[in-house]
Amino acid sequence: MKVCKFGGTSVASAEQIKKVMQIVTADPSRKVIVVSAPGKRFDGDEKVTDLLISLAETALNGGNTDYKVNAVVDRYRMIAYGLGLSEDIVRIIESDLTSRLSNNQTDSSLFMDCMKAAGEDNSAKLVAAYFTSIGLQAQYVCPKEAGLLVNKRPERVRALPKGNERLAQLRHMPGIIVFPGFFGYTEDGILRTFNRGGSDITGSLLAAATDAELYENFTDVDSVFAANPTVVDNPVAIGKMTYREMRELAYAGFSVFHDEALMPAFQRSVPVCIKNTNNPEAPGTLIVTERNHFAQPVIGIAADSGFSTLFVDKYLMNQEIGFGRKLLQILEEEEIPFEHTPSGIDNLSVIIRSKFIDADKEARIISRVKEELNADDVHMHSNYSMIVLVGEGMRHSTGLAARAASAIARTGASIQMINQGSSEVSLVFGVLKEDETKILKELYKEFFSTVPVYS
Numbered sequence: 001m002k003v004c005k006f007g008g009t010s011v012a013s014a015e016q017i018k019k020v021m022q023i024v025t026a027d028p029s030r031k032v033i034v035v036s037a038p039g040k041r042f043d044g045d046e047k048v049t050d051l052l053i054s055l056a057e058t059a060l061n062g063g064n065t066d067y068k069v070n071a072v073v074d075r076y077r078m079i080a081y082g083l084g085l086s087e088d089i090v091r092i093i094e095s096d097l098t099s100r101l102s103n104n105q106t107d108s109s110l111f112m113d114c115m116k117a118a119g120e121d122n123s124a125k126l127v128a129a130y131f132t133s134i135g136l137q138a139q140y141v142c143p144k145e146a147g148l149l150v151n152k153r154p155e156r157v158r159a160l161p162k163g164n165e166r167l168a169q170l171r172h173m174p175g176i177i178v179f180p181g182f183f184g185y186t187e188d189g190i191l192r193t194f195n196r197g198g199s200d201i202t203g204s205l206l207a208a209a210t211d212a213e214l215y216e217n218f219t220d221v222d223s224v225f226a227a228n229p230t231v232v233d234n235p236v237a238i239g240k241m242t243y244r245e246m247r248e249l250a251y252a253g254f255s256v257f258h259d260e261a262l263m264p265a266f267q268r269s270v271p272v273c274i275k276n277t278n279n280p281e282a283p284g285t286l287i288v289t290e291r292n293h294f295a296q297p298v299i300g301i302a303a304d305s306g307f308s309t310l311f312v313d314k315y316l317m318n319q320e321i322g323f324g325r326k327l328l329q330i331l332e333e334e335e336i337p338f339e340h341t342p343s344g345i346d347n348l349s350v351i352i353r354s355k356f357i358d359a360d361k362e363a364r365i366i367s368r369v370k371e372e373l374n375a376d377d378v379h380m381h382s383n384y385s386m387i388v389l390v391g392e393g394m395r396h397s398t399g400l401a402a403r404a405a406s407a408i409a410r411t412g413a414s415i416q417m418i419n420q421g422s423s424e425v426s427l428v429f430g431v432l433k434e435d436e437t438k439i440l441k442e443l444y445k446e447f448f449s450t451v452p453v454y455s
């Protein structure tokens with residue numbers, strides 16, 4: 001039995017949903033179907049999730065929501081008509097939106113979560129209605145009834161393993177299960193969404209809980225490529241990679257798969273296959289526990305921007321017991337997670353995502369580090385990018401860092417920070433945002449220009 005997740009582009013229009021139906025019916029083992037909210041149909045189009053966020057913001061600001069409700073309902077109406085469905089399903093979706101809008105808004109983030117989840121929930125109802133209308137045995141299943149349990153606020157939304165026993169029953173339900181991605185419920189019955197792109201997580205959770213033979217993740221590209229195809233022309237396709245490699249690459253910028261989505265499948269050893277809804281015959285990328293990494297030590301290069309560095313200098317820092325802990329505690333108290341901490345004998349940098357800091361927080365942190373830790377120099381720089389080389393074979397090969405550094409030197413850019421994780425599956429270069437693209441292209445040339453497709 002397989003779990004298949006279809007992303008936003010795969011359910012963006014009636015034409016796409018017909019492809020989904022063909023993919024599902026082509027293989028009777030495709031039993032649990034997780035769907036996203038309708039995504040972009042063309043460049044410049046808006047995802048339904050973004051429309052819903054804007055609608056929720058208008059409601060929270062006390063504005064008139066009619067126009068925005070209609071925009072969302074119209075997206076579903078167009079799909080429903082294209083699938084030959086009647087106005088009934090559109091009415092169900094419209095009244096669902098109206099009912100969500102009438103929810104209590106005291107806690108704006110819970111209200112927002114409930115609005116965002118409408119995208120996937122109604123998408124699943126629509127797909128299930130279509131499957132049934134053409135004679136397939138299919139049913140929409142609500143995450144609440146199925147037992148997709150998540151933790152309570154205020155922590156980051158995570159699934160609770162205690163829901164797995166109930167989720168496992170999906171395997172035994174009759175027909176095709178159409179399940180909305182992106183959200184679950186706390187034990188008190190409160191709806192919460194995962195981070196953006198989180199339908200990938202739902203698919204992985206269901207694949208693990210049902211002990212699926214395979215988790216197929218259908219998107220709009222033939223495979224995961226060795227570099228972002230929107231930046232590097234015709235990058236090589238990755239035939240097979242490990243969970244660890246995908247996790248590192250997803251974290252570092254490969255938006256094709258959510259970085260939190262690997263763990264559930266990994267824990268139950270369910271292989272993951274990334275495939276293309278528009279070209280389902282293509283083999284895709286298989287993600288498994290091991291691969292032969294000797295032929296190609298580096299499997300991919302990812303880049304992501306939006307980082308800031310907190311630089312702290314203090315003479316004899318290396319001899320001061322507890323300095324690192326105290327510094328990180330200040331960040332903890334400001335609710336800022338950290339990504340990397342490269343250090344020297346008298347200095348320490350903490351790399352953080354810029355989205356977690358604002359001007360007030362920055363000023364407070366700098367003054368606290370100066371006063372509480374008696375630092376000699378403290379400053380914060382923004383506009384950094386992290387470029388990450390990933391590959392299981394990296395720890396067995398020598399000279400990789402030198403090759404990467406030489407390639408970066410050829411671009412004329414300077415390296416601001418280097419960090420090699422203790423797992424040695426990745427090598428991180430901190431660079432200025434303005435240098436990101438040229439460095440990525442040069443590194444790609446260095447490590448992949450002679451590589452054909454490999455598996």
Ligand SMILES: Nc1ncnc2c1ncn2[C@@H]1O[C@H](COP(=O)(O)OP(=O)(O)O)[C@@H](O)[C@H]1O
Pocket residue numbers: 006007008009010036039197218219220221223224225226227228229230253254255256257
């Ligand atoms: N290394 C990569 N390999 C493949 N696709 C990538 C990579 N990096 C970024 N992407 C982008 O990820 C997109 C697919 O992810 P996403 O838009 O979230 O799909 P979905 O809506 O199906 O979940 C691709 O269209 C591609 O532009």
Ligand SMILES: N[C@@H](CC(=O)OP(=O)(O)O)C(=O)O
Pocket residue numbers: 006007008009036037039047049050119181182195196197198199200
């Ligand atoms: N619709 C949600 C969740 C999701 O996973 O979407 P997609 O599969 O289109 O990345 C979002 O836009 O974040």
